[in-house]
Amino acid sequence: MEGLVIKSTGSRITVRLENGGIQDCRLKGQFRIRDIKHTNPVAIGDRVVLEVDPRHGDGLITKIHPRDNYIIRKATKLSKVSHIIAANLDHAYLIVTLAEPRTSTGFIDRFLVTAAGYYIPASLVFNKIDIYTKELDTLFEELKEIYEAAGYPCYAVSALKGTNLKGLKSVLKGKINLFAGHSGAGKSALINAIQPGLDIRTGKMGVHLKGMHTTTFAEMHEISGGGFIVDTPGIREFGLIHFEQSEIPRCFPEMEKFLPYCQYQDCTHTHEPGCAVKNALEIGAVSQLRYNSYLSILNDS
Numbered sequence: 001m002e003g004l005v006i007k008s009t010g011s012r013i014t015v016r017l018e019n020g021g022i023q024d025c026r027l028k029g030q031f032r033i034r035d036i037k038h039t040n041p042v043a044i045g046d047r048v049v050l051e052v053d054p055r056h057g058d059g060l061i062t063k064i065h066p067r068d069n070y071i072i073r074k075a076t077k078l079s080k081v082s083h084i085i086a087a088n089l090d091h092a093y094l095i096v097t098l099a100e101p102r103t104s105t106g107f108i109d110r111f112l113v114t115a116a117g118y119y120i121p122a123s124l125v126f127n128k129i130d131i132y133t134k135e136l137d138t139l140f141e142e143l144k145e146i147y148e149a150a151g152y153p154c155y156a157v158s159a160l161k162g163t164n165l166k167g168l169k170s171v172l173k174g175k176i177n178l179f180a181g182h183s184g185a186g187k188s189a190l191i192n193a194i195q196p197g198l199d200i201r202t203g204k205m206g207v208h209l210k211g212m213h214t215t216t217f218a219e220m221h222e223i224s225g226g227g228f229i230v231d232t233p234g235i236r237e238f239g240l241i242h243f244e245q246s247e248i249p250r251c252f253p254e255m256e257k258f259l260p261y262c263q264y265q266d267c268t269h270t271h272e273p274g275c276a277v278k279n280a281l282e283i284g285a286v287s288q289l290r291y292n293s294y295l296s297i298l299n300d301s
C-alpha cells in the first residue's frame, strides 16, 4: 500500500492512505541504522510503502520514496545530526506579524534565503491585521511593495476575525504547504481559521507576548477540497542550512537577474567596480532593505 506520512513523533508514525484512511505505523528497523545523519529517518511529507498486518492492524513502513526536497533543522549550529522538519513541500509560507510578537525583516530575509536554498517557492503571510495601528498598516504596505517586487507574494490576514482568508485558501489548494514562523505569530490559529473543525491547540497571549511554543511537533493537516498544511513549532532563528558565500546572491531573486552583468565573475557585490547589483541598488531595482540583509547574511556565513 502507498501512503503519506502526516505525523511522526519518535517511533509512532501516522500515515494517510490513498483512500483517505489513517494508519498508525512503525518503521522497519533497517532505516534507523542506515540513516545516521538525521534523528528521524522518516519525516512528514514522505511518500511511503507500507504493509498492514491483517491480524493486529499494525502498519509497517517498508520503503520511503526518494524526496523531491526537504528542510532540516539542526539541534545546534555545530551539531552534525539534524532533524528533517518536512519533505516534498510545494510551497513555504512564513507567518509573521507586525503586532506582537513583531517579526524582524532580518528574520524574514533569512527564511526566504533558506527556502530559496532548498528551491522551495515562498510567500509571506502578515497575520493579526485586526490589531494593526495606522502606522502598522502603512508599514505593511511598504513591506508588501518591497517583497512583491523581490518576487514574494504577500498576504494580510486576521486568523482571529477570519479576514482575507479567501485568497490564501485558493493558493493553498491541492498543494503541500509549510507554515513556519515565530512562536505566537498565529500559525495554528490560522490553520484553524482556514479549516474549521481541526481544533488545533493555540497559545494564550498574556503577560508573555513572545509566544510559548504551544505547538511542539510538526503535523500535517488536510484541507477540504485537497491539499495539506504542515503546522510547525515556532522558530527563534534560522541556522537551517549552510551556504557557501557564493551561493547567497542567487537566493535573492531580485538580484539574481543582474548577476551575469557584473564585471567580475567572482563579484561579492560589496565593493567591486562594475557591479551590476550595486548599480541596480542605485536605480532602485534592488531595495536597500534587502541589500542590507544580503550583506548581513554574507557576513554571518
Ligand SMILES: Nc1nc2c(ncn2[C@@H]2O[C@H](COP(=O)(O)OP(=O)(O)OP(=O)(O)O)[C@@H](O)[C@H]2O)c(=O)[nH]1
Pocket (backbone or CB within 6 Å): 127, 128, 129, 130, 131, 157, 158, 159, 160, 161, 181, 182, 183, 184, 185, 186, 187, 188, 189, 190, 201, 202, 203, 204, 205, 211, 212, 213, 214, 215, 216, 232, 233, 234, 235
Ligand atoms: N489579535 C489576534 N490574535 C491572534 C491572531 N491569530 C492568532 N492570534 C493569537 O496569537 C496567539 C498565538 O497563536 P498560535 O496560533 O498559538 O501561534 P503559533 O504560531 O501556532 O505558536 P507556536 O505553536 O507556539 O509556534 C493566540 O493567543 C492567538 O489567539 C489574529 O489574527 N489576531
Ligand SMILES: [Mg+2]
Pocket (backbone or CB within 6 Å): 187, 188, 189, 201, 202, 214, 215, 231, 232, 233
Ligand atoms: Mg502553533
Ligand SMILES: [Zn+2]
Pocket (backbone or CB within 6 Å): 262, 263, 267, 268, 269, 270, 272, 274, 275, 276, 277, 278
Ligand atoms: Zn556584483
